[in-house]
Amino acid sequence: MGDVRLMKGNEVIAEAAIRCGCDGYFGYPITPQSEIMETLMIRRPEEETGMVVLQAESEVAAINMVYGGASCGKKVMTSSSSPGISLKAEGITYLAGAELPALIVNIVRGGPGLGTIQPAQSDYFQAVKGGGHGDYKLIVLAPASVQEMNDFVDLGFELSFKYLNPAMILSDGVIGQMMEKVELADYKPRWTDEEIEKISGSWATNGKKAGSERNISTSLDLDSAKQEVFNHKLQAKYRAMEENDVRYEKFECDDAEYLFVAYGSSARICQKSVELAREKGIKVGLLRPITLFPYPTKQIQEMLGQVKGILSVEMSAGQMVEDVRLAVNGKVPVEHFGRYGGIIPTPEEVVEALEEKILGK
Amino acid sequence: MTEEIIIAGFGGQGVLSMGKILAYSGIMQDQEVSWMPSYGPEMRGGTANVTVILSDDRISSPVLKKFDTAIILNQQSMDKFESDIKPGGTLLYDPNGITRHPERDDINIYKIPGAALAAEMGNPKTFNMIILGGFLNVKPIVKIENVKKGLEKSLPERHHKLIPLNIEAIQKGIDSVETVVAL
Incomplete structure (x- = not known):
């Protein structure tokens, strides 16, 4: 058996992020998920793996930092709870529209509005049906144990890079605040610049290469004919997810x-x-x-x-x-x-x- | 074996950390464990409780309504949880500050003067380990050697010098349980 611990679901999200080679976390505190950023701050991964951990000035700033990092082909993530995810909704649909991979964690609390800090599952519609505007889908993973909180961080990144689409871990205060036995994953090194070029060089805005076109990360296309073709492409991607990646x-x-x-x-x-x-x-x-x-x-x-x-x-x-x-x-x-x-x-x-x-x- | 336990008392009595040490002890004994605290308004003063489950099998719900054992450390918790113990289950309580003693006759009831013993030991912080000892007397579901390992795992290294004192408190608890009702 590997590294077995008794940990809270929220703490495990942080630990799993460090271990799976995440490049950056950008967040803003909110109960009941503040332990994610707290654990990252205590662990200081910038000294260990080089992962950046940053408390942004707001949720809106945090999700746009995610957009920036994702555009460069980096493995980046954010986390929040219900009201904070509503603030991030604009950035999330932009990520989907620009076909960028990223991991978003929502430790759901009761709503609507500021609601309560206790657990709820009332953000299903927001996660699964939209939240932001436009015909987009998130890959939504719903862990039922602290072990799955660990496993789904890596899985979320894997699926989001497979489909070039943001993925969400949709959990709540029960799994986030509960402690269970968890076997932590082994460390995976962060991708090198060469690996990023190989994996995401065709779209990542990590510097124009001689002889190739510029990569542009955008969700804007004012030509409706092109926009419809792009939407067909998105829909085909969602059908492929339905065909290949249903888990139950x-x-x-x-x-x-x-x-x-x-x-x-x-x-x-x-x-x-x-x-x-x-x-x-x-x-x-x-x-x-x-x-x-x-x-x-x-x-x-x-x-x-x-x-x-x-x-x-x-x-x-x-x-x-x-x-x-x-x-x-x-x-x-x-x-x-x-x-x-x-x-x-x-x-x-x-x-x-x-x-x-x-x-x- | 599955043991579903609620530990309830005042914030500051060491309810959550007692549950954590018990859960870690279970892990050291290769059991499945879950530890589900009350969080939010409660942790900002007043009552605190935690549901701890130890099992040889996969654990289903970490949130429960009925318990095999309730460890009750104040009157509010007695009022709230006495009726939630399964028939044939176990209630362990500290009579300190209890004005209405348990009334059920279909459960095993034990008491342990944890607060008084902690005062006797000259260290109120040993209170929760005395109570844990009392529980382990009544329900010896984890071995003391695994509790010791659990303490080593859950306490930061700078506090490891306190482990012998904790073990002493647990032993005191084991030796100080009084049976009120035994079915």
Whole structure:
């Protein structure tokens, strides 16, 4: 076994960033994710790997620093919580529009507005359906454990460079503030200038080479015909993500007659609900989307011959349930159960909701 | 083996760090662990609690409503969590400052005079380790040698000189548990 520690999810994000060869972190503090930047500041990676850690003057500045770093082919990231991500939304759509790779971490808190500092999952729409303007998509990863907080930093960068598209880790105060056993990754060196040239030289604005055209990093094209062609290219990229990079996990689904669909911390709660319900003789399983975009639509559809009803469980008033309903297309009843405003549902409550909303029908 | 524990008391009693040391001890014993604190308004004064789970298997929900064991260190926490202990479960409490003692007859109840013993040892900071010792007497789910390793892992090196004192406090706790109700 490698380097095994007991760490908070937020601390692990920082540690994983250093170890995966991240070049720069730009952020602005907000609860419940401030430990990310705090841990980076304490670790001083600039002395170890050369990674830059900078507290910007605002969220807007931070996301534009990310744009700058990403334009140069660097592995750069930022993190925030809900209200801060709203401030970053403009920069995020610009990153998507300029086809730049970057990692954005959202440790969601209850909203709307400044809301509360307690955990919530009410930013699903913002992460998966847009947030900023235009027809763009983020690659959205939803960790359900501190170990996945570690693993998804590297994975997020890998996918964002694979597709030249920003990736988001969508988590919340439960996973961010909780400590679990985590096996940290081995160190990967940061890319050298030569490696960046090889990997991203065709688009990165890291200096014009003799005999080649200038690379320009922009999301602006006033020629509508060209802009439509560019949008076709983006859509083709999103379809390729749906084809190749859907990630999900099934729990007790083999003999399931009913199904929970839940992601992140709600999926952990639902695992317990599966145990409790099965003690009562209710055959329920859990499908946990790991990528929220691309969404495991086909995998939900594959369960439809087997299950009589589906309960979507989220710490929101009902956001992901829309994607479950789109997948199911009316073939079986789909209901939503959620607590929100910073309240975390208990496993018992979820079982009661299953009995009332799905079995009671 | 899965043990689902809530530790609850005042901020400053060492509730969170006791949970952390217990969780680290579990890791040293090759168990799966989770440590879920109350954060936010609570940590800015008043009550503090942490849910710690140790298990031989993968842990499902880190957030729970029912517990195998509750370690209760003030009256507010007694009022809040006594009813959340599973039937047949365990309540361990320090009677210091408790005005309404537990009333259930379907759980095991133990008390430990942690605050009094810490005062006796001349160091109030040993309080949470005395309580941890009391817990390990009642539920010996981690070995003392692994608790020692857990202390080494969770305390910064400059504090390692305090480990013998902590072990002494844990031993005092082990020796000082009083049974109130045993099923």
